[in-house]
Amino acid sequence: MNSLFPILAIVRKDISVWLxxxxxxxxxxxxxxxxxxxxxxxxxxxxxxxxxxxVQDSGPHAQELINILSDSGAFKVTMITIAPQxxxxxxxxxxxxxxxxxxxxxxxxYNAKKPDPVxxxxxxxxxxxxxxxxxxLPAAITKFYADQSAINGNNSPIxxxxxxxxxxxxxxxxxxxxxxxxxxxxxxxxxxxxxxxATAREWEDSTIKELLLAPxxxxxxxxxxxxxxxxxxxxxxxxxxxxxxxSGYLRPAGTIYWISTLVIVLLIALxxxxxxxAIGAASHRFQRVTAIGIPLSIDLFFLSGGITVAAFLPTxxxxxxxxxxxxxxxxxxxxxxxxxxxxxxxxxxxxLGATAILxxxxxxxxxxxxxxx
Amino acid sequence: xxYTENTSPAIELNRxxxxxxxxxxxxxxxLTVRSGEIFGLLGPNxxxxxxxxxxxxxxxxxxSGEAKVLGRNIMxxxxxxxAALGSVPQETALYEELDAWTNLSIxxxxxxxxxxxxxxxxxxxxxxxxxxxxxxxxVSSFSGGMKRRLALARALLHDPLLxxxxxxxxxxxxxxxxxxxxxxxxxxxxxxxxxxxxxNYLEEANALCDRIAIIDHGKLVxxxxxxxxxxxxxxxxxxxxxxxxxxxxxxxxxSILPGVSEVIQKDKILKVTMSGDELTLTGQVITLVTQEIxxxxxxxxxxxxxxxxxxLTGSGLRx
Numbered sequence: 109m110n111s112l113f114p115i116l117a118i119v120r121k122d123i124s125v126w127l128x129x130x131x132x133x134x135x136x137x138x139x140x141x142x143x144x145x146x147x148x149x150x151x152x153x154x155x156x157x158x159x160x161x162x163v164q165d166s167g168p169h170a171q172e173l174i175n176i177l178s179d180s181g182a183f184k185v186t187m188i189t190i191a192p193q194x195x196x197x198x199x200x201x202x203x204x205x206x207x208x209x210x211x212x213x214x215x216x217x218y219n220a221k222k223p224d225p226v227x228x229x230x231x232x233x234x235x236x237x238x239x240x241x242x243x244x245l246p247a248a249i250t251k252f253y254a255d256q257s258a259i260n261g262n263n264s265p266i267x268x269x270x271x272x273x274x275x276x277x278x279x280x281x282x283x284x285x286x287x288x289x290x291x292x293x294x295x296x297x298x299x300x301x302x303x304x305x306a307t308a309r310e311w312e313d314s315t316i317k318e319l320l321l322a323p324x325x326x327x328x329x330x331x332x333x334x335x336x337x338x339x340x341x342x343x344x345x346x347x348x349x350x351x352x353x354x355s356g357y358l359r360p361a362g363t364i365y366w367i368s369t370l371v372i373v374l375l376i377a378l379x380x381x382x383x384x385x386a387i388g389a390a391s392h393r394f395q396r397v398t399a400i401g402i403p404l405s406i407d408l409f410f411l412s413g414g415i416t417v418a419a420f421l422p423t424x425x426x427x428x429x430x431x432x433x434x435x436x437x438x439x440x441x442x443x444x445x446x447x448x449x450x451x452x453x454x455x456x457x458x459x460l461g462a463t464a465i466l467x468x469x470x471x472x473x474x475x476x477x478x479x480x481x
Numbered sequence: 482x483x484y485t486e487n488t489s490p491a492i493e494l495n496r497x498x499x500x501x502x503x504x505x506x507x508x509x510x511x512l513t514v515r516s517g518e519i520f521g522l523l524g525p526n527x528x529x530x531x532x533x534x535x536x537x538x539x540x541x542x543x544x545s546g547e548a549k550v551l552g553r554n555i556m557x558x559x560x561x562x563x564a565a566l567g568s569v570p571q572e573t574a575l576y577e578e579l580d581a582w583t584n585l586s587i588x589x590x591x592x593x594x595x596x597x598x599x600x601x602x603x604x605x606x607x608x609x610x611x612x613x614x615x616x617x618x619x620v621s622s623f624s625g626g627m628k629r630r631l632a633l634a635r636a637l638l639h640d641p642l643l644x645x646x647x648x649x650x651x652x653x654x655x656x657x658x659x660x661x662x663x664x665x666x667x668x669x670x671x672x673x674x675x676x677x678x679x680x681n682y683l684e685e686a687n688a689l690c691d692r693i694a695i696i697d698h699g700k701l702v703x704x705x706x707x708x709x710x711x712x713x714x715x716x717x718x719x720x721x722x723x724x725x726x727x728x729x730x731x732x733x734x735x736s737i738l739p740g741v742s743e744v745i746q747k748d749k750i751l752k753v754t755m756s757g758d759e760l761t762l763t764g765q766v767i768t769l770v771t772q773e774i775x776x777x778x779x780x781x782x783x784x785x786x787x788x789x790x791x792x793l794t795g796s797g798l799r800x
Binding site for chain 1: 538540560561563564566568570572573574575576577578579583587588590591592593635
């Protein structure tokens with residue numbers, strides 16, 4: 109008997125059941141959404157500490173410093189006043205995190221090439237906020253003197269020259285940068301959980317007998333399961349990619365990078381679905397699939413540099429990350445989507461391809477073992 | 482691949498044994514199910530029924546021995562045999578999120594029912610089990626009886642030669658049970674199909690089965706037609722109402738007759754429990770009683786299958 113139609117019947121059945129299980133779909137999507145929400149709030153907090161500026165000098169240099177401090181991405185000037193007491197009250201009432209004072213002698217000190225007299229009074233409520241401010245005020249002042257050096261040359265009291273060269277073609281903000289590891293998290297969660305639940309469901313509902321007693325080969329059942337898990341994962345990925353491309357947040361530049369993006373997505377989804385079939389066939393239970401699948405996806409997310417750049421992790425974590433397939437998936441997608449680069453693509457695709465094959469084989473072995481009671 | 486019908490027995494089990502570690506679930510079990518008969522497999526819970534069915538289905542590999550289904554070793558010819566096999570598992574194994582039609586349509590595809598025949602066969606089967614009107618309803622909305630009927634329709638869809646029915650009326654109301662019994666009886670009468678069923682309902686086995694095998698602890702305890710089983714293993718109770726009380730001597734005389742297991746005398750009623758050749762014994766008892774006293778009324782109750790089952794397995798249905 110032709111195996112194609114039974115495979116398609118299993119795929120059709122699994123997808124129909126999946127579409128009628130909104131809670132399963134939610135379970136696969138929610139971890140990625142939750143992480144994006146957390147990252148959004150985290151990104152909002154970074155560089156958004158409210159600061160009061162007490163300006164006691166009306167000279168031109170003081171005005172320039174006010175502009176630089178106001179434009180700083182490291183904090184947010186929410187109050188500019190000439191009354192120190194008003195700013196101190198705001199600090200005590202936790203309306204601002206710090207009070208920066210530009211003293212009345214600022215321009216005079218600048219012209220006399222004397223040390224910078226700016227002071228900061230910090231509410232050291234939380235070390236992270238405090239350190240942000242400790243780093244950001246000197247950075248803003250450094251920019252002030254660098255700008256002065258550029259305008260006034262040797263007349264600037266402090267000579268600062270900053271030369272920046274960028275490795276990548278464009279700057280990507282934190283939130284956008286995190287979209288790729290979250291897409292990978294979505295793919296792994298959806299692949300593992302969808303394929304795992306579709307497989308475990310056959311035992312949970314005892315419908316496995318309907319499949320096992322049909323005159324079809326075990327390979328047909330396994331292929332059907334893998335395909336349905338793969339397709340449902342890709343359906344979710346397609347929605348994210350379309351929305352991402354339409355919004356411009358996830359839009360590879362050029363056909364070649366679109367193709368590499370799609371190939372990478374296909375491979376990650378296939379590997380995840382294979383792993384899901386293996387877990388589902390070995391565990392036979394919904395709860396076990398979700399209990400194993402979701403934490404596993406989250407671990408893979410973190411180890412692949414989910415909330416930071418993997419290359420900046422401690423050495424021991426980097427070593428582990430190099431054994432995590434999603435590390436290569438995240439890297440390949442970031443290169444293709446953000447930087448229009450094929451850097452390391454061959455290695456990334458090889459690892460993902462090998463993982464997909466390995467996961468598929470694992471799924472096959474697990475399902476075969478489960479069938480032979 | 483298609484199974485070609487032959488004249489072999491439908492099922493032949495030859496010293497079938499299944500061990501799980503130290504535990505022997507099925508112990509040297511041999512059995513032949515003839516083509517065209519309804520065969521019942523009875524046994525208390527844990528007696529090995531499901532393990533035997535799993536081995537006959539090729540879902541479990543025997544530790545030793547051989548299971549031949551439709552003339553072929555099931556472990557070596559699984560797909561060929563499956564094409565000629567219909568199965569209604571105890572759990573019904575239906576996709577509850579899908580509607581009745583889709584369930585049957587998936588089954589038809591899995592069993593290679595040709596597209597041109599598919600819709601007609603599904604319609605026929607749904608009509609047979611009186612579920613056509615509910616064809617677009619989700620199975621999860623069906624009652625237990627409807628699910629059983631749908632599972633039966635599904636098992637018949639590809640026109641199998643042999644049907645396995647595992648507890649076909651478990652949890653089903655009386656009306657549905659009768660309807661399912663009628664379908665099963667029709668399968669034999671009208672289509673000559675072979676049916677192997679397991680059941681815990683002795684009344685069901687009695688009503689449906691041509692032959693019954695009683696198993697316990699993985700071994701065959703008895704195998705025969707329901708009538709012969711009753712004849713061989715059942716105790717018949719004869720109640721004799723006399724004109725006046727019988728003497729203790731008469732009771733003593735009756736109780737020592739070969740085949741009489743118990744005599745109870747209460748006022749003018751004499752209760753004689755007997756096994757073995759009941760016709761001869763009945764005659765002997767009546768002769769002894771009439772020699773002493775006039776008989777007003779005689780009644781005799783047939784043994785039921787439950788009594789036979791209990792006497793052979795030594796227990797009621799186990800949980």
